[in-house]
Amino acid sequence: MSRLVRRYSWKFLGLVLLIAVLSLVAPYGWRHFLPQQAEHQITSHFGVPAHLQSPTENVEFTPSAPAMQTALPYQVAEAPPAFELPDFPAHQPTQLTEPTPASEEPLETPTNPGLEAFETPKQVAPTGPVVAEQIDLDPSLSELPTRTAPKFDLELTSPGSEEAPPTETPAEPSLPPASPLEPRTLPDSADLPNQATIRPEVHPDIPAPPAHTSAGVWPYPTALITQLRELAEEEPSAAAWAQRTIVQLEALAMINKLEVPAVGAALDELHLLSSQAKDIAAALPTDNQRSRVLRVGYAIVRRIAIWQITHAVAFEAADRKTAVPSTADWSRCLTSLEHKLATLPGGSPWTNYLRLEQAKQKIGSAETSPAERRTLARDILRRLNSTQFDANQGDFAESPVFADLTRHLKIWSDEPVDLVHVLQSIEDYERQDLTAESTALSNVYQQLRWSPDARIAELGETINMYYRNANVRVAISAELVNRMLPKEARQFEYVQDYIQGARVEGNSEASTKLRLVLLPDRLRWRMGLEANGQVASDTSSTKGPATFYQNGVSSYRVRKMLLVDRRGVRMFNAEAEAQANNNLLDYETSYDGIPLLGSIARAIAISQYDAAQDSARLEVEGKIQGRATSRIDQAVAEQLKKGKENFQTKLLEPMRKLQLEPTAVDMETTHERLIARYRLAGHEQLSSHTPRPQAPGDSLLSVQVHETALNNILNRLNLSGRRIELRELYREVTSVFSKDVPPPPDDLPEDVFVTFMDSDPVRVDCDEGRVRLTIRIESLEHGKSKWQNFTVRGYYAPYSDQLDANLARDGVIELIGSKLRFGDQIALRGIFSRVLSRNRKLNLVNKQIAMSPELQDQQVTQLVIHDGWIGVALGPKHPQRQTIGPSMTTRPAEGQRSR
DSSP: OOHHHHHHHHHHHHHHHHHHHHHHHHHHHHHHHHHHHHTTSOOOSSOOOGGGOSOOOOOOOOOOOOOGGGOOSSOEEEOOTTOOOOOOOOOOOOOOSSOOOOOSSOOOOOSSOOGGGGOOOOOOOOOOOOOOOEEEOOOOOOSSSOOOOGGGOOOOOOTTSOOOOOOOOOOOOOOOOOOOOOOOOOOOGGGSOOOTTOOOSOOOSSOOOOTTSSOSSSOOOHHHHHHHHHHHHHOGGGHHHHHHHHHHHHHHHTOOOSSSHHHHHHHHHHHHHHHHHHHHHHTSSSHHHHHHHHHHHHHHHHHHHHHHHHHHHHHTGGGOOOOOOOHHHHHHHHHHHHHHHHHSTTOTHHHHHTTHHHIIIIITOTTSOHHHHHHHHHHHHHHHTOTTOOHHHHHHHTSGGGHHHHHHHHHHHOOOOOHHHHHHHHHHHHHOOSHHHHHHHHHHHHHHHTOSSHHHHHHHHHHHHHHSBOOEEEEEEHHHHHHHSOOOEEEEEEEEEEETTEEEEEEEEEEEEEEEEEOOBSSSEEEEEEEEEEEEEEEEEEETTEEEEEEEEEEEEEEEEEEEETTEEEEOOOEEEEEEEEEEEEEEETTTTSTTHHHHHHHHHHHHHHHHHHHHHHHHHHHHHHHHHHHHHHHHHHHHHHHHHHHIIIIIHHHHHHTOOOEEEEEEEOSSEEEEEEEOOOTTOOOBOSOEEEOBTTOSEEEEEEHHHHHHHHHTTOOTTOEEEHHHHHHHHHHHHOSSOOOOOTTSOSSEEEEEOSSOSEEEEEETTEEEEEEEEEEEEETTEEEEEEEEEEEEEEOTTSSSOEEEEEEEEEEEOTTOOHHHHHHHHHHHHHHTOTTSOEESSOHHHHTOGGGTTEEEEEEEEETTEEEEEEEEOOTTOOOBOSSOOSOOOTTOOBO
């Protein structure tokens, strides 16, 4: 992925989640804002409210530039006034099926809610068959510029669904040196938990391959062959294809060299077989059956993509030599860089941030081991390519100032690549994706990505694309946002203003409608906010001895475009158009009672009134446009400022505490939706590698989360080997994500001390319709009792008799331990039945959303848990509609096809 992507991407994960949350609570903020805004509306074709007689400046939201600890999560730039907004498509009213009457009163949110505030009220639904899941393979972007592999592009889209377009990456602009701010300190690689050598005492779901199944070079793909054998048993029509594929995979594993021509022939045959998966899937009767075949097809695809490049690297290995660094050149590079940083404004802090003093002392020293040199060089490269940079810092990091440093660091970090180890690390992770395997494969990627050899770096990027794919996806429909925007607002006001020197007074009634329009864009979010208003007025205007009485209707339209891309949020200046119309009802002068003079005065007054009509109308329309654009610019700026504050407290600070690096993999705008895909992982962590479930095509809101996003967070809680009291653990974990820590639940036992095992102390697995929570405990102490070396497993499944997306504990708690007696089992079940209480549900849709008046005609239309993913979607409510689950074999109804 380009540095441009990395630099801004973590900010947009927050923005996506923030928009998803704020859009659902927006009615309350907008309802508070609209009455204030209505006071400022243009209320007469000749006048504006008295308190707006002073010109109002257009408020520009220009963030300050503090150090990165307080930097904005997005950058806002005003576009040049010459910007021309395209016409928005005409508004189409939404047709709703059996809408539920909505409450007129907004839901009140407690200031400091406890856990009960997020409980979803139970809604009983008729039970019945569910619709089969759909899947979709999203293209992945890489850490470096995207490399696509068309040869292995297996389109995993279901018939009738919208295919994912190919990923594009904008070209990186030429960036001049900037005056950087001091970068935020990143942890040393040595300070992060490294569990690559810690072997968990957990039996893998897939056993190790049998002996003598591999010649020791090409690994035996145990997980893939297991998938193929299960598919052959479950789908007789795919059995022959699965068996042919197994034969090819086993033949490849028995080849004893990486570079021989027989490898190329085997890979070509596997590619042909993977292409046939789509044809086999298309002939199957149900979406669930097609999904199963396509998932196996993609498991072949991601391996072939890596195997082919590995074969090419091995074939070219005879001509490849490890780079030999020059100590003299390195010393000159550092001296030159230090001089540049000392003379550039804001350059000095980078000396500490990039650890240049340590680099000078250790990298070129004969006393430093090669492994230590490589570790330090890669850490500096990571810092120089940080995703945490703001705009100025990113511009400076990409400037030519650091070009020579980057080249030398890649040479110092170079080492021979063990291709057999690379391939085996992938298969180990496919078989058992625990922290040890994940860290081992991530370390392989970090070794390959910084290689000065382009082909080896390409191999690293291929691993990144297939094993560090997006693990969070959010799609928000324009209809959902428009539902949450305030409805038409009416405001009665007294008018007092001056037009063409005449004092205007009277009354007016103003109405305003807001709507969001999405403009398709493959690379960014492109949105238009449109406000349409009308003002009916009954006024009098007085100038000199003449007073005129009139009524009329003025209308205006304001449009403002916002772009959200990998560079930040750009607010274009609002544009407006207005039309003022009035009807003269009557007029009078101070001389009306005087014969002859009164007639002359009236004639002069009406003549001057008619002559000033065009000028007066233009002045009124200009005031309408100016004030309307100013108000919408100010309102949007204020909302973004509030968003920044929420982003800092609700997402940025927790992510920094956990040392995670959210990265935007893809952003897109369609006619109907804003779509964003993110990777939530640290630099030494992996993310998704399986196809995500597709949401129904009529979804207002859909979210898919891969288990790696959850496990990466759990891995950052630093529970490994710790001893802590349960209630203290509750307070500590909740404090990471919230400043207002609710009290521990009453049923959480007291005086229970737990010591977690060193590896994978807490883990989540999502498959076969359930979420499995595994807790590995070294010791548990309660009073005088103590239990050691056991594992607790609890399962959570969708709550089957409701319309909301909640998970409740399913089945009994499993206790796994070789020395647990019957009495131990009873005591431990008593403790963990309260720790993992059935009464404490996991709310995927909280009470605020479930009770929102604007969404009472909606329901959760999908809750899929399969292949590592949790997929949730919100869509129209129908009497017989059931939530999509993972185990149904019927086709979805027309109009509910996935996209």
